[in-house]
Amino acid sequence: MLGIDDPLIWSAYLLxxxxxxxxVVYGALNWNKGESKE
Amino acid sequence: MMxxxxxxxxxxxxxxxxxxGYRGYRDTKTAADYMVAGRDIxxxxxxxxxxATFISTSAIVGFxxxxxxxxxxxxxxxxxxxxxxIFIAFVFFGGPTRKMGHHLDAHTFPELIGRRFDSTFVQVxxxxxxxxxxxxxxxxxLIGGTAFISSQFGINYNVALLFFSIIIxxxxxxxxxxxxxxxxxxxxxxxxxxxxxxxxxxxxxxGGVVEGHRQLTELSKTPSLFGGIGFQxxxxxxxxxxxxxxxxLWWIVVSTIVLGVGIGVLAQPQLAVRFMTVKSKKELNRAxxxxxxxxxxxxxxxxxxxxxxxxxxxxxxxITGTVMGEDKAMVIAKRxxxxxxxxxxxxxxxxxxxxxKALPAIVMDLDTTGDGNADTYIISGSFVDKVxxxxxxxxxxxxxxxxxxxVTVRPRSNAYMRALIKLPDxxxxxxxxxxxxxxxxxxxxxxxxxxxxxxxxxxxxSTLSSQFxxxxxxxxxxxxxxxxxxxxxxxxxxxxxxxxVVGILLAVIxxxxxxxxxFIIARATAIFxxxxxxxxxxxxxxxxxxxxxxxxxxxxxMIVGTFITIFWxxxxxxxxxxxxxxxxxxxxxxxxxxxxxxxxxVVDPLIVALPIxxxxxxxxxxxxxxxxxxHVDYCYGGPKVEx
Numbered sequence: 001m002l003g004i005d006d007p008l009i010w011s012a013y014l015l016x017x018x019x020x021x022x023x024v025v026y027g028a029l030n031w032n033k034g035e036s037k038e
Numbered sequence: 039m040m041x042x043x044x045x046x047x048x049x050x051x052x053x054x055x056x057x058x059g060y061r062g063y064r065d066t067k068t069a070a071d072y073m074v075a076g077r078d079i080x081x082x083x084x085x086x087x088x089x090a091t092f093i094s095t096s097a098i099v100g101f102x103x104x105x106x107x108x109x110x111x112x113x114x115x116x117x118x119x120x121x122x123x124i125f126i127a128f129v130f131f132g133g134p135t136r137k138m139g140h141h142l143d144a145h146t147f148p149e150l151i152g153r154r155f156d157s158t159f160v161q162v163x164x165x166x167x168x169x170x171x172x173x174x175x176x177x178x179x180l181i182g183g184t185a186f187i188s189s190q191f192g193i194n195y196n197v198a199l200l201f202f203s204i205i206i207x208x209x210x211x212x213x214x215x216x217x218x219x220x221x222x223x224x225x226x227x228x229x230x231x232x233x234x235x236x237x238x239x240x241x242x243x244x245g246g247v248v249e250g251h252r253q254l255t256e257l258s259k260t261p262s263l264f265g266g267i268g269f270q271x272x273x274x275x276x277x278x279x280x281x282x283x284x285x286x287l288w289w290i291v292v293s294t295i296v297l298g299v300g301i302g303v304l305a306q307p308q309l310a311v312r313f314m315t316v317k318s319k320k321e322l323n324r325a326x327x328x329x330x331x332x333x334x335x336x337x338x339x340x341x342x343x344x345x346x347x348x349x350x351x352x353x354x355x356x357i358t359g360t361v362m363g364e365d366k367a368m369v370i371a372k373r374x375x376x377x378x379x380x381x382x383x384x385x386x387x388x389x390x391x392x393x394x395k396a397l398p399a400i401v402m403d404l405d406t407t408g409d410g411n412a413d414t415y416i417i418s419g420s421f422v423d424k425v426x427x428x429x430x431x432x433x434x435x436x437x438x439x440x441x442x443x444x445v446t447v448r449p450r451s452n453a454y455m456r457a458l459i460k461l462p463d464x465x466x467x468x469x470x471x472x473x474x475x476x477x478x479x480x481x482x483x484x485x486x487x488x489x490x491x492x493x494x495x496x497x498x499x500s501t502l503s504s505q506f507x508x509x510x511x512x513x514x515x516x517x518x519x520x521x522x523x524x525x526x527x528x529x530x531x532x533x534x535x536x537x538x539v540v541g542i543l544l545a546v547i548x549x550x551x552x553x554x555x556x557f558i559i560a561r562a563t564a565i566f567x568x569x570x571x572x573x574x575x576x577x578x579x580x581x582x583x584x585x586x587x588x589x590x591x592x593x594x595x596m597i598v599g600t601f602i603t604i605f606w607x608x609x610x611x612x613x614x615x616x617x618x619x620x621x622x623x624x625x626x627x628x629x630x631x632x633x634x635x636x637x638x639x640v641v642d643p644l645i646v647a648l649p650i651x652x653x654x655x656x657x658x659x660x661x662x663x664x665x666x667x668x669h670v671d672y673c674y675g676g677p678k679v680e681x
Contacts, residue, residue, distance in 0.1 A: 003251030004110070006274040012113040016338050019120035023330025026129065027323055034133075034320030 044488050045191075051228075051492055052205060055221050055499070059209025062217025069530045072214030073145035073511055074314045079219055081321040085328035086226030087219040088312045090500035092123065092303060093229065093336045095182045096563050098497055101337070103470030104295070105344030106453035106477075108264070109254075109272030111291050112341040118300025119337050124329040127304055132313040132322040134582040139314035141675055145530075146508075147307035147574075148516040150314070154581040154673050155589045156665060158520050163596060165516025167573060168307050168508060173541060175566040176505040177548035182471075183498030184549060199549055206499055207542050210506045211535050215315065218503045225496030230335055232493030235486060236478070237339040243481055244349045253349045261427045263371055263397075263454070272345045286640045293642040294564060301644060302567030305574035308508035340474070344453070347477040351456045355480055357447045359404035361439055362412040366421050368396035369458065370467040374616050379627055394467075398422045399429055401458070401466055404447065415458040415466055416449050430455050453477070509541030510534045564642075565607060565614060572599035572647035576655045584659075585670050591659030599651035606643035613640075 001010040066072050079087075105112045135150070144150035148168065152161025180203065188198040209217045244250035251273060258271020268277035268287035276287035303309065316322055372395040380390045400419045403412035418432040430451035439445050449456055457472035478490050514537030515530060576595050580587035607614040608621065612629035615621040625631055630639035668676075 003248040003253075003255060004273045005255055006271075008275045009110050009113065009273050012117055013110070015117045016113055016120060016334055019117060019125065020330045020334040023120065023125055023326050026125070027325075027327025027330075030320075030323035030326075032320065034318050034323050 044491070047488055048491070048495070051495070054224060055205070055209065058220040058224055059213045059217040062209065062213025062215075062220050065216050066214050070145065071216055072531045072534065073515065074139070074311065075215040075219050077140060077315060078317050079216075079315040079321075081316060081324035082328050083219055083223040084312060084316050084321065085325035085332060086230075087222035087500075087504075088309060088325070089329055089332035089336065090222045090226035090229060090496065091308060091312070091504040092119075092306075092333070092501075093497055094179045094501035094563075095186065095494050095498045096179065097337060098229075098233070098340045098494065099182070099471050099474050100563075101295070102340035102344040103453075103457070103473040105341040106347050106457075106473035107470050108269065108276070108287065108291060109258075109274070110341065110345045111275050112295060112344075113338065114292070114296045115300050116334065116337045116341060118296055119303065119333045120330050122300055123303040124326060124333055127309075128313075128322050128326045128329060131304070131310075131578075131582060132325075133319045135310060135313040136316060136319070136322065137675065138582065138673060142673060144314065146511045146515050147310045148512060150310075151574075151577055151581050151592070152516070152520075155577075155587070155592050156669055157589045157593065160577070160589070160592060160596070161516050162520050163593075164307070164574065165512040165520075167569070167600065168512040169517065169541065171566050171569055172308075172505050172509050172512070173544040173548060174562040176502060176509070176541075176545040178562040179498055179501050179505070180545055180549045183495070183502070186494055186498070196550065199546060202498075203542060203546050206502050206506065207538070210503050210510075210542075211538050214531070214534075215311075215507055218507050219315065221503065222500045225500040226332065228489075228496045229493050229500075230332060232486075232489045233335050233339040235489065236343055236482070237335070239482055239486070240343045240346055240350075240477075243354065244346050250346050250349060253353065254345060257348055257352055257452075260452075262452075263428050272348055281636045283637075285637050289637045289640045293645050294640070298564060298571070298642040298644050299567050301575070301648070302571040305570045305578050306567070307512070307570070307574070308504040310578065311508070311511075343477070344473060347453045347473055347481075350477065350481050351449060351451050351453050353450075355449055355456075357404065357406055357414060357416070357449065357480075359406035359414060359445065359447070360408070361441050361443050361445055362403040362405050363441055364400065364402040364418065367399060367401045368465045369399045369401065369417065369455075370394045370396045370461075370465055373467070374613065374629070376616055376622060376627065376629065396465065397425050397429065399425070399466075402432070402434070402447070403460070404445075412460070415460055416447055417451060417455055417458070506538050506542050506545070509545075510536075510538030513537035513540060568607070568643045568647070569600070569603050571644050572603045572651050575648065576652040579652075580655055580659075585674070586659060586664055587655065588659045588662045588664055590662040591655045591657075594658040595651045595655035598654045599647050602647035602650055603643045606646060610638060611641065611643060615639075 002013060004010040070076055139150050142153040144153055148161045148164035151164060152158060184195060184199045184202050187202060188195045209221060241247055241250055244253060255273045258273060262269050264287060266284060268284045270277060276291055277284055278288045279285040373393060376392050378395050379392050384390060398421055399417045400421060402416045402418045404414040404416060405412055406414050416432050417430050418434060420426045420429045430449060432450055433448040435446050453473045454468050457469050457476050458466045459469055460466055478487060511534050514534035518533055573596050577592045580592060608618055609615055609631045616629040621629060621631060632638035
């Protein structure tokens with residue numbers, strides 16, 4: 001996979017990308033969700 | 039020395055940093071502005087600031103170089119950084135921290151946990167611990183940044199140290215956290231662009247993503263210096279097991295690098311305070327998006343490029359230059375205090391360096407710039423048969439060259455052996471911290487060198503500014519103001535500024551006294567991260583999520599976490615224990631009291647101290663009287679308790 005034989009390494013490579021996608025999707029879906037006052 | 043264009047670009051960068059520091063100063067009206075940026079920071083500024091503070095030169099050059107040596111197993115740290123350091127931290131820790139911090143009017147991380155557990159001791163102890171250990175961590179970054187500036191601009195180390203410190207001190211002292219975060223955002227943006235270009239060009243150089251990885255896998259079949267500790271190639275995990283030195287590398291990579299740094303980041307005081315700088319959970323949600331991408335492009339790129347540099351150095355790199363000399367020499371492959379004690383039967387008249395392990399090699403000195411000085415050192419072979427398979431064999435044309443001839447060299451070396459420096463005593467040394475800069479100088483277009491210079495300056499400055507700010511607030515707000523009972527008598531901002539000056543002076547003095555990468559300084563980042571995780575993480579989690587946690591529970595947990603971590607670093611973990619030196623007196627020369635017992639001597643203190651510290655917190659809390667219900671309710675957003 002991806003030119004890498006060791007599944008523990010290519011899975012780390014893919015998990016880096018998937019974790020980033022998770023952050024992007026979470027941020028986008030909750031863009032206007034979340035009240036902040038005297 | 040640098041060209042005029044480079045100097046002008048760097049000056050423009052510093053002017054822009056100065057302007058943003060001034061903006062921070064201008065926008066600072068209250069103590070909350072100075073210490074938590076007015077709790078009203080834009081989410082992207084917050085995300086860039088969090089990321090740029092977390093990523094220092096040691097993450098890019100230091101850990102990138104380690105990836106050049108040990109390969110892509112370090113990508114598990116990137117997974118940890120993104121999933122735990124960004125997603126878990128922002129989504130699960132960020133909201134409660136922001137809300138509780140705002141509700142309790144906490145301006146610092148120690149103040150947050152101190153007020154949550156209604157304990158001055160917790161606040162003062164945390165502040166004192168930060169004040170004692172951040173100067174070491176700051177000195178590690180400061181020495182790296184100063185050495186880099188000194189070599190790039192050809193100026194004296196001490197002048198560079200003074201110049202670098204004064205610039206950062208000016209905008210931290212005047213602009214407070216607003217000045218720090220505004221400049222962080224600029225520096226984070228520069229780092230982002232620099233690393234993104236580095237990734238694209240690196241993959242292009244090695245033939246693309248899959249082809250680059252395939253070539254790296256193929257290279258892994260050659261014998262390695264690190265085979266004895268479990269190295270199996272740059273695209274493989276090290277050998278896993280227990281009880282034999284051939285499993286050491288697995289425990290170094292997984293316990294110290296992946297977990298030590300990956301989990302340690304969750305309880306860094308200078309990062310946790312960032313959650314208190316935004317006004318609502320909405321800003322944190324938006325910051326997650328930017329934070330995830332930023333960390334991927336920082337550590338993911340550094341570790342991937344560090345590994346791929348082996349393909350470039352082995353297969354592609356070609357150097358032309360004038361031969362300045364070629365001779366038998368010793369190449370230092372490992373430097374650790376007392377790593378190579380003098381054998382009992384050795385000839386006492388022969389010089390012996392107990393702090394290094396070296397290999398016999400034939401090394402060629404090359405002048406590649408035409409200024410008459412050797413600037414590149416290539417291993418062209420070995421004169422000891424046993425070592426020959428482990429060393430590169432450079433291809434040099436034309437054959438029959440002699441000193442003064444112009445030659446073309448293909449080093450055919452792995453990254454670690456290629457990153458050689460020459461020491462004043464005539465020996466050579468492999469330096470992991472030179473792998474990434476060397477790759478950039480050799481493989482990247484020349485204009486990128488300037489962008490990378492700004493990237494590293496930004497990485498060092500953004501981390502240092504937050505370290506200095508955390509130092510000032512810990513000694514000013516958390517220790518002096520609490521112990522001196524000056525609250526309301528002396529202005530908090532003034533006390534904090536004095537604290538920042540004291541902290542900067544401490545870091546500068548340490549950096550002045552240790553111009554090289556001293557043994558202890560080299561371990562400072564790992565020491566600070568390990569300590570934060572074991573001492574602060576259980577308490578931080580309990581503060582946010584466990585109402586039954588008691589004052590006695592967190593105090594016991596913090597003290598136990600501190601002592602186990604320090605015990606482990608001083609006596610068990612050989613890299614730090616040998617640097618500190620106490621262990622040699624106890625063991626009679628061994629670097630760990632558990633040397634020869636399994637792989638304990640390479641296991642990070644976090645693996646032992648964090649579970650025990652967490653267990654102590656739970657057990658002691660269940661055995662002691664809970665905090666008043668009214669106080670706990672108040673911490674979680676209820677009405678204030680009348681005294």
